[in-house]
Amino acid sequence: MLKYLIKRVLWMIPLLIGISLISFFIMHLAPGDITNNEASFNPKASEESRQKLRELYNLDKPVIVQYGLWMKRMTTLDFGTSFASHHKPVFWQTKDKDGNVTKGLIQEALPITLLINILGLIITLALAIPLGIVAARKYGLWQDKSITLFNFIGFSIPSFWLSLLLMYWLGVVNNWLPISGWHSINYDSLDTWSKIKDSISHLILPVLIPSVTGLAGITLFVKNGMLDVFHQDYITTARAKGLSEHKVVYTHALRNALLPLITIVGLSIPGLIGGSVIAETIFAIPGMGKLFYDAVMMRDFPLIMGILTIGSALTLIGNLVADIAYAWADPRVRRGVVKE
């Protein structure tokens, strides 16, 4: 087990280098750089000054040299500073000589995105597992059919559209929930209890909408897993020896049916970190999706590379954890009976 772990961790290093290499070159092969975004198409801004800027950012050097410079900084885990947002640190906060702390861009955005997506994932699982079990137990009956119908409606509705509808209905028509944003404007002057209420009310729509639209896949997965397990001999055995249906389903079947879910959750980790551009834009949430999208539009190379590197590192770690969890949950994997 330990050997397996060390091997997996060591494998991540060449993977990370490969990812960084590919993303670095793709970004630099894309036309344009920070000096010719739309705002700079201003007759008052001269070409010489743009050239100066390119030199300042080392953008006049060959791509391979730029990659070398970037790698050199990366060896000390220095993600550098963003081009497009007044040289804010890309990853973690820095302190200047006067004691002013500047927060890192990822440091600010990542917790927001993680909070939304982890809550969303928990809600999705909390709904999908019971729905999947019911659908499997009542396979072919009206309960199963209505769950399937509900899921496909949720799956088919464009989430931005549902968001706008709910924002209009809950925020404009009824004034029950805030429409957009992460905090109310007067957040700082609220007492603790009101702050919590304020945060929760801002979270409801951005968390619920992706959970509902993402429900279909996982419900189907649980349902199919359950159906597979129901047809196995040990379930027939359990039933034959007179166990209650409750015990058969929840103690014997469910545990095995849920095993593949670990893989699904593992695979959803990049999404948890990446965030959604559309949702974050509509709800005006300063998360990772919006941060990355803006960085790409502005050709803010240090920020793009920072997000990609940290994102892929976290993804690889996430996959590793999922594999370990799988091995922990399934003795067959652990003992090498089944090749992973």
Add this chain to the structure above:
Amino acid sequence: MINFAFLNNNLLKRNAKASGVFLCLIVLSSCGKPSQDLTSEYLNKLNKTYPSQSGGTLIDAMIGEPSGLISMIAGESASSAISANIFNKLLKYDKNLDLEGELAESWQVSADQKTITFKLKPNLKWADGKPLTSADILWTWHAVIDEKTGSPYASDYQLVKKAEAPDPLTFSVTYQQAYAPALDSWSGLQILPKHLLEGQDLHTTAFAHNPVGSNYYKLDGWTHGENIKLSRNLSSVLGQAKIDHLVSRIIPDSSAQFLELMADNIDSMSLDPIKYARIIPSRPELQKKLALYKELGNGYTYLGFNLKHKPFDDVRVRKAINYAIDKQEIIDGVYLGLGINIASPYKPGTRWSNPNLKPYPYDPAKAKALLKEAGFTDNNGDGILERDGKPFSFEIITNQNKEREKSAVLIQRRLKEVGIDVKIRAIEWASFISRFIKTGDFDVVVLGWSLSLDPDQYSIWHSSQQAPGQFNFIGYNNPTVDKLLEQGRLELNPDKRMKIYHEFARVFLEDSPIVYLSAGYGLTAIHKRVKGIDNPAPPAGLGWNSYDWYIPEPLRRSETGRNEMSAN
């Protein structure tokens, strides 16, 4: 049926931009039930007149967040929108776009027009109480031209040969030769405090997120990605603004902004033509509480020919295309009538715009005659003209801008009617610039210019400005225009200068190197609780007296709830 709906939804899912259209549908379809109880009592309160009074909070929304508030390096409009409330300039434009002093009490141009001497107002102070003197202005000038600063706007200030601050109230600049846009340039440079910034690197200084200025407002708080709060600067050098707090919320999606506006969580936002001309007028309860404003911006959309490519080197061809395009159709169809037809590259109604010039009318017969004269005939009867056996066909490129794409489609159809085959390609901005504009590898572009208020357009139309990355990318080269543009830069007398630019605009129109498509209105909705706004907007625009706007006490939003006002 289900299948169809599924497909349809997936198509829409791919296109987030469609959200705007959906919003319109939602909003239009729920006309039956008014969303808010706008009691007649509240409406009466809203429509009463109130004496000017100070206090209150104005909340607006912006699409993007400023990178920092030092606008000489930030460059984006979000930054200057906020920093203009915090910092002062030496000069400013008044209501009618004439220059007047802001920090300067007066200014004098020497007899040889090379030296400008500014006298500052006495007792100027920074918000932290330190005196604001000519040393600050000198320091700001040094900062903007400093290579390490790398300001994109340095070029105007680099022309200053010598800058001096002989005493705390005097600042003078001497140019190598007379430079007429100089005065305009001093109305654009925000003066920074030397005592806080000396020895700091402007690119990394914390000052950019925590500035100290001298104007009506000072920074109160900045929650990254959420909002920027300003409050009244009690030691403002220009007197006191009426409204206590300005809050700018960062809401990137304009549909979400509009919902916030409907729910009364923001007081103002800029609109697109659909919201201005269709959605708000169709909703009485919105119309009752929102006032709509339009103002001409200092910019226009145009179709530009690559003059180095045949047959666009032929003035008859350019004129023919100009006659063949129905500009009113573009204004009506694309901008829903919220634009005007122009004949010179200046804002209509200002001194620089030549009132005697008329735009090319829509005249397909004349277009056909001109094309025939230029040697284009349809020999094979396919409806497309040919010259020397080659069909007259070209590609219009534009960036991914909905309005420009739609304009190109209308142009395509009109040009087809006179026998020109047009293809359209919309390209992402960065590749548009680096692959096509910089290399000159294009036939025709549809683009726009946003200009400063000075009439000098040397960098756009002078024949010397054609190198890759410079702005005369269409390759315009007319010795008469070159000369006029040079003269215009040397002449500081406004009346003489006006004559030069009137003549420039006339020659330019005659030459038709670009086809003016329209000058669009900037559209804004502001809640009626905000009083003191000039309507119609004067030449200087809606915001020229925003420090005099006020929100009467009975109309103020309650400070505790989200939108108590509309719920009452």
